[in-house]
Every structure is written in C-alpha cells, then in structure tokens.
Amino acid sequence: MDGMNIVVVFPGQGSQSIGMLSDYAESWPQVEETFKQASDVLGYDCWDIVCNGPAEKINKTAITQPIMLAADIAVMRVMAQQCMLMPMVFAGHSLGEYAALVAAESLDFEDAIKLVSKRGQLMQAAVPEGEGAMAAIIGLNDDPVIHICETVSSEIGKPVEAVNFNSPGQVVIAGATDAVNRAMELLKEEGAKRALPLPVSVPSHSSLMKPAADELAEYLKTVTINTPKTQVIHNVDAKSHDEPDAIRDALVRQLYNPVQWTHTVQIITDGADVVVECGPGKVLGGLTRRINKEVNSFSLDSMPAMQKFLDSMS
Numbered sequence: 321m322d323g324m325n326i327v328v329v330f331p332g333q334g335s336q337s338i339g340m341l342s343d344y345a346e347s348w349p350q351v352e353e354t355f356k357q358a359s360d361v362l363g364y365d366c367w368d369i370v371c372n373g374p375a376e377k378i379n380k381t382a383i384t385q386p387i388m389l390a391a392d393i394a395v396m397r398v399m400a401q402q403c404m405l406m407p408m409v410f411a412g413h414s415l416g417e418y419a420a421l422v423a424a425e426s427l428d429f430e431d432a433i434k435l436v437s438k439r440g441q442l443m444q445a446a447v448p449e450g451e452g453a454m455a456a457i458i459g460l461n462d463d464p465v466i467h468i469c470e471t472v473s474s475e476i477g478k479p480v481e482a483v484n485f486n487s488p489g490q491v492v493i494a495g496a497t498d499a500v501n502r503a504m505e506l507l508k509e510e511g512a513k514r515a516l517p518l519p520v521s522v523p524s525h526s527s528l529m530k531p532a533a534d535e536l537a538e539y540l541k542t543v544t545i546n547t548p549k550t551q552v553i554h555n556v557d558a559k560s561h562d563e564p565d566a567i568r569d570a571l572v573r574q575l576y577n578p579v580q581w582t583h584t585v586q587i588i589t590d591g592a593d594v595v596v597e598c599g600p601g602k603v604l605g606g607l608t609r610r611i612n613k614e615v616n617s618f619s620l621d622s623m624p625a626m627q628k629f630l631d632s633m634s
Contacts, residue, residue, distance in 0.1 A: 324633070327592045328407040328423065329585075329608070330392040330416035333384050333520065335601030338373040341391055343623045344398060354394035354429075358386055361433045366390055381522050382440035385415050386433045392419035392599035393429055395620050399598060402626065403633055407596075409560075409588050411553040413604055414484070414524060414579050415439075417571070423598075424548035426567060431543055438539050439532075443522045443575070446532040452523035453500040454483070457491045459513030465491045468510060472503045483525035484579040487610040494523035525578055533575040540568045558583040585611040596620060596629065 345351040345367075355367035366387050369378050377383055392412070396419070399405070410420035418436050421427040427435070457465055462485060469480045473495070480495035480503045493503055500523075504515035523529070545564040553560055554570040558580045561567050589595060589612040597604040597619040605619035618629040 324405075325591055325593045326405050326407045327409050327411070327588045327595045328396065328420075329410070329588070329595060329597050329604050330396075330412035330419035330423070331388070331597060331599040331601055331604050332413045332415035332417075333381070333388060333524070334518065335599060335603055336378055336384050336388050336391070337600060338370065338375065338378060340370060340600040340621075341394060342371070344395065344626075347623060348398045348401075350397040350401065351394045354397060355390050357430060358390040358433045361430050362386060362437055379519060379521070381444045381520070382437060385436040385440035388415055388599070389419055389422070389432060389436050392416060393422055395600075396423055396598040398626065399596070399620060399629075402630055405633075407550060408592070409551045409553060410548075411584050411588050412555075413581055414555060414574070416599070416604075417552070417555055417574065419599070420552045421545075421548065421567070424550045424552045426546050426548040426552065426564075428544065435539070435543055439536055439575070442532040442535050442539075443524065443529060447522055447528050449521055451497055452495065452521075452526070452528055453497040454492055454494040454518040454520050454523055455500055455504050456486075456514070456516045456518060457493060457504075457507050457512050458516070459489055460491070460507060460511060461489070462491055464510050465493065465507065468506050469493055469495075469503055472499050472506065476502060479527050481526050482578060483523075485582045486579075487582055487585075487607045490607070490610070492518070494526040495528060496523070525574070525576065527576055529576040533572050536575060537568070537572045540571060543568075553584050553588055555579040555581070555584065558587055581607065582611055589615045594618065594632075 412420035478496035478499045480499035483494040484492035551560040556574045602619035608617040
C-alpha cells in the first residue's frame, strides 16, 4: 500500500436510489451518523428518504443534492476508517465536487449540506418543472453533438447545449425540453447509438442555470471556504484552486458551464495507480475505464465492493 498513488472521485446527481448504502449501514455506524448530521442541519430525516423514498422525493433536486453529498461522505468515512489512505487528489462529478471539497477539508460538512440544499432550491426555482430536460447521447464524438445543439438552439430560439463531456462517445445535453427533444431526434439521425432522457428535474450546467448561479454567488460569500489540504480538480476548468475566492468562482461557473469530466479524469489518472469512487452507484468507475484503461478502478457502492478494494490494497 505504501507508495500507492490513489485518487478518490465522488459521484453526483443521478447515482441516488432508494435503499442505497443499506448494507453499509448495517455494519458501520458512520453511515447513519453522517445522515443524522445532515438531517439535523436540514430539519428533515434524510436517512428515512433513502430507506423509504418515495422516488419522486429522492429525485427532487433540492433533496437529492444534500442526500447524495451525505452518501458520498458516508462512504468516504467508512473507507478512511478501514484503511489509512492519503489520496493524492480528489475530484467529483458535478454535485460530487462539493464532496471532494469536504474531503479535502476546504468545506465543513454541515456548511456543505446547507450549501447544496440551497443550490438545489435555486436550480429548481430557475426552471419550472417540465420546462427543462437532460439527455445522454451515446456513440457520437463531441463535435457533432455541439454542432447539432447550436443548430437546434437557433432554429427553436431556446437553448440546448452539450453540458457533460463524460467520456469519449458519451455526452450529456441539457436545455429547454422541446429543444432537447428535437436535438435527440437529430442526433439519432446523425448516428448516435442511443439518446436517453435522464430522470432529472432541472437542466444542470446549461445557460438556463445562470440566474441560479448569480444567486449562488451571493450565498457563497457567506460560506467559509479554506485552502484544500489535498488538491481538488474542478469540473469547469479541470484545474485545482487554492484561493477561497477562486474556489467560489469555480463553483458558480460550474452551475451554467459544461462538466469537463473526460479532461478531469485524464489529469487525475496521470501517475495514479488506483481510482476509487466513493458513493452510491458505479457511474464514475465505468467512465474512468473508458477514459483510461490502464488505471485500476473501484466503485465502493456496497460492502462486497469495499472488501474487494481492501483486499487489493493489502
């Protein structure tokens, strides 16, 4: 384990599910303790929503965001107790970036819970339910996706944009619902293998989020941010920032600009031996393998997965 270069990444919205982390909770008290910390800040029972749903509650942006942050940090706390690892860098996909900042001790966990709850509320308020959409486009390069989105935006007069560059051949688009639907049709004609609508209630990382970003910027002025103790690579520019104001700026710009995940993974895996996904689901593990086949990747979404990782480290 000594000399092993480890990178930790945190998933964002979309990886939540009812019953997630239940096997962890049976064995590790940190899980429910972490959710209790979040619940005390928010004034509602986060763990109850994880265990019992309903789906429309856990998938509501303003609730999903703090619940996913708690889930990411709970898994990281279990991992940290099980093995004394010092990751060389952290990164998180979209909302996961906030977990990366908590892990790097740049943000206090309880402050971060309040912050992402506010972020979710601002995003939900910026675009009324049903008026915004997102879709994953599989099997096309970035350029035709960008070009078709631009064409549709000018034709319809409403925005649709490429917003997550997740891995080669996987781009997420977002914007006004009818513009997204039209772009999906044209992208399939262009040769996309699949165009899948995503179960989200807001068009994250699109220009429609600019009003929410402006309000987030005001709120962030009240939040204490410290210089990270471990490097965090940000989504918006695939760079690390030390200055609290530069971190605030990166978080604001992230809300209405694309997630540069392919570029981020290329940077964080340079010189890395292992990439560990801390949180529910296996989305980032799959993307890591598509972007860099050389690096070992683990998704710690269950007790058996955690055990497999620990065995590999011993």
